[in-house]
Amino acid sequence: MAKLKPAIVEGRPQRGKFLIFGAPRFFKAELTEMLDTIRSGWWGT
Numbered sequence: 001m002a003k004l005k006p007a008i009v010e011g012r013p014q015r016g017k018f019l020i021f022g023a024p025r026f027f028k029a030e031l032t033e034m035l036d037t038i039r040s041g042w043w044g045t
Contacts, residue, residue, distance in 0.1 A: 005011030026034070 007013040
């Protein structure tokens with residue numbers, strides 16, 4: 001059996017796309033609250 005190399009070491013990627021873990025799911029209520037916070041000026045660095 002041939003030894004596989006990681007893609008970072010000249011091997012082939014195993015997937016065509018990134019595997020996303022925990023992609024955010026925002027619904028209308030959450031988006032409204034986020035926009036209200038940003039618009040209030042409270043959001044900052």
